Amino acid sequence: MTSPILEVHNLCKSFGGVVATDNVNLQVTEGEIHALIGPNGAGKTTLISQLSGLLTPDSGSIFFQGNDITGLPPYRFSQAGLARSFQITSVFQELSLQDNVALAVQAHAGHAFRFWRNARKDQALQKPALDYLSRVGLADRADWLASEVSHGERRQLEIAMALATDPVLLLLDEPMAGMGKDESAELIDILNRLRGTKTLLLIEHDMDAVFALADRISVLVYGKVIASGTPAEIKSDTRVRNAYLGEDDN
Template sequence: MSEPILATHALCKSFGALTATDDVSIDLRAGEIHAIIGPNGAGKSTLIAQICGALAPDAGTVELLGRDVTGLSTQARAQAGLARTFQISALAMEDTVLDNALLGALGAAGNPWRLWGRVSRDAALRDRAMAALDRVGLADHAGTRTADLSHGQRRQLEVAVALTLAPRAFVMDEPMAGLGAEGSRVMTGFLDGLRQEAPILLVEHDMDAVFALADRISVLVYGQVIATGTVDEIRADPAVRAAYLGEEA
């Protein structure tokens, strides 16, 4: 087994009496999609926040490419190769689609301190941004104001911004949220191909997508990982069926 790209070791986080993350150890290996599922309130968002640096764990560590990044800020983790997408699109709504992708390209270049010259005429940044937009099918909308995009297109743009970073690992918080059947199918197809570039830690409620995509699934209930395994193992696991899948499966 190869060294994991991203891993948590015995991560714990409580809010008062509520234990949101309880001794969570998961890993993400090269080339895989590892899905995290669990009922509402299971602590999925809290876990993601700790992995990406928005929230400090009470105990435990987060490792990226074999390096302990627990004490690093969100932006340092991004620079180290971690790209996340948000459950609720976090995009500069007043600006164009291209501007949002350019922000990613600027982040990848790591230098926002140039105060002169039009950013839209910077060939290197622009090429990088357009390439990402092209991959998610938004190249024709580069000049559109982000606020005027449909919900599905905003989800695509979320992914495009992550792509501009050329990351070593993706953390995606419900990329299918609010997508229709068709949109979900397109996104599933896209993520399917993306895992070869960088592995994806995928938090998702859409079970069809999870079962179609995931190499491994971890089930989170009340902050604890109650099972980790392949799709078939998880489907067959009695504890998972009782706790979560129930009638849905």
């Protein structure tokens, strides 16, 4: 645990009078798995979207590895080393799993102004692509189309794609959403294996998953971070219990 890799200062975002992000301050430390929890409508996805550049905050700033990246276009966020997965699975449905990951490998490798050589026979692309697929347990599905595999497998694919851009920080928006128990367990396992090599910021509803994974937790309610701390601290925090855990869990 060293310095914060991601620092968010006084971030605000509202949509036509509705405040979705209200003066949020957040710090993610290098190497940790940081979970962001909160009730529905707390503004978690809005926050993640700002952290990945898809939304531009109204005010406040985002520092990543010491650089101010507020307001840059989304592809610059990714180039800076922030990768995200989406709450609603977002992959290239018409392409094979291997092509999906190859695109991410290629994106990380730099420009794609190569018009002649067959990318599907390009070992510099396909070998790492296959490698990332096997890391999430999808190697045997490599030539299937993304539209042909199960929902859980598409989520795994998303993580493989995010990993393929070799990010410093992974933003995962409800990776377990819509998964069965077995699939969730497998994904928790995959994410656990990333511990220490990547920094993870994850939004999750599944509290079992959160407490199984997170080093630290931040609680977002009505656009505000009301608490940040270790799982034990969060569990015993009365504000959190009142605002969130109390009414939701037991």
